[in-house]
Amino acid sequence: MNTQSLIDVARKMVADDRGLLAMDESTSTCNKRFAGSGIPQTEEARRAYRELIVTTPGLGESISGAILYDETIRQQTKDGTPFVKVITDAGIIPGIKVDIGAKDMAGHPGERITEGLDGLRARLKEYFQMGARFAKWRAVFALGDGIPSRGCIEANAQALARYAALCQEAGLVPVVEPEVLMDGGHTLERCRAVTEDVLWTVFNQLYTQRVAMEALILKPNMVLPGSTCPDQGTVDEVADATVRCLLRAVPAAVPGITFLSGGQSAQLASARLNAMNVRFRSRLPWALSFSFGRAIQQPALEIWHGDRSRASAAQQALAHRARCNRAARRGDYNETMEKT
Numbered sequence: 001m002n003t004q005s006l007i008d009v010a011r012k013m014v015a016d017d018r019g020l021l022a023m024d025e026s027t028s029t030c031n032k033r034f035a036g037s038g039i040p041q042t043e044e045a046r047r048a049y050r051e052l053i054v055t056t057p058g059l060g061e062s063i064s065g066a067i068l069y070d071e072t073i074r075q076q077t078k079d080g081t082p083f084v085k086v087i088t089d090a091g092i093i094p095g096i097k098v099d100i101g102a103k104d105m106a107g108h109p110g111e112r113i114t115e116g117l118d119g120l121r122a123r124l125k126e127y128f129q130m131g132a133r134f135a136k137w138r139a140v141f142a143l144g145d146g147i148p149s150r151g152c153i154e155a156n157a158q159a160l161a162r163y164a165a166l167c168q169e170a171g172l173v174p175v176v177e178p179e180v181l182m183d184g185g186h187t188l189e190r191c192r193a194v195t196e197d198v199l200w201t202v203f204n205q206l207y208t209q210r211v212a213m214e215a216l217i218l219k220p221n222m223v224l225p226g227s228t229c230p231d232q233g234t235v236d237e238v239a240d241a242t243v244r245c246l247l248r249a250v251p252a253a254v255p256g257i258t259f260l261s262g263g264q265s266a267q268l269a270s271a272r273l274n275a276m277n278v279r280f281r282s283r284l285p286w287a288l289s290f291s292f293g294r295a296i297q298q299p300a301l302e303i304w305h306g307d308r309s310r311a312s313a314a315q316q317a318l319a320h321r322a323r324c325n326r327a328a329r330r331g332d333y334n335e336t337m338e339k340t
């Protein structure tokens with residue numbers, strides 16, 4: 001492992017106010033999104049959609065890295081150019097999702113444990129050879145009566161840390177994604193307390209497993225009230241609760257924090273990231289950036305609808321969201337951007 005080159009990649013992933021684009025939906029998740037929009041759930045439709053994304057003009061101005069899925073990293077454009085080459089030529093670093101999903105956890109009803117450690121060393125080696133320079137692993141924590149439990153938090157945190165150590169050994173920057181889900185009626189304060197507990201546990205495990213903090217990216221949830229909580233809080237309240245939580249639990253050596261969007265609307269995700277940077281940017285030790293999936297892709301997917309003649313309009317919507325989020329990193333995003 002060459003730690004300096006890992007640190008260089010990690011820094012590049014959050015440099016120049018750019019952020020990550022998550023386009024690593026598993027086949028079943030991608031099919032679910034397609035079904036929701038009446039798009040055929042075929043390998044060719046998934047390939048065509050991912051081609052639309054990676055060939056979006058100007059994408060590299062706002063996007064520093066793209067997270068791919070195993071199927072996607074092996075695919076090519078219609079004219080035979082590998083997606084990895086298209087991405088790299090656009091100035092975007094290729095990344096890869098390497099967990100194999102969150103499965104029901106034994107003895108822990110309602111909770112899930114993320115799998116994928118068996119054979120991971122060999123898979124990471126292959127992905128590195130294919131051009132990937134960072135990887136992603138997602139753990140999920142549902143909030144409810146008595147959950148998340150210690151058992152669930154600790155097992156997932158240890159898996160994240162073991163994955164991160166293997167990534168750094170293989171020359172890939174680990175994107176460590178512990179996601180506290182927004183489903184439910186819990187308050188903003190409950191989400192803050194659970195997120196803080198999860199992050200403390202994750203960083204304790206990362207330390208125990210000898211992961212270099214300078215060479216990883218944290219991909220957390222924003223601290224949000226549950227989606228059915230009557231008090232949704234203001235944009236500034238969410239920004240304050242999120243940054244306060246991160247300041248307590250995330251070491252200053254970590255170069256960047258790139259939020260997942262988790263089901264927030266595209267505009268709200270941009271507005272909340274913007275508020276964090278407006279209010280705190282000058283006194284934060286790490287870059288506060290984005291690694292959105294739905295909050296970047298959803299408007300484009302709705303326009304595209306599987307129709308080739310709408311590809312260019314969909315690409316414009318995608319580039320627009322990427323630009324809005326880049327502006328949010330600088331604290332320059334505002335609603336008038338949505339009207340242009």
Ligand code: 13P
Binds near residue numbers: 260261262263291293
């Ligand atoms: P969302 O932004 O849609 O939550 O996706 C991000 C992601 O990578 C989930 O693992």
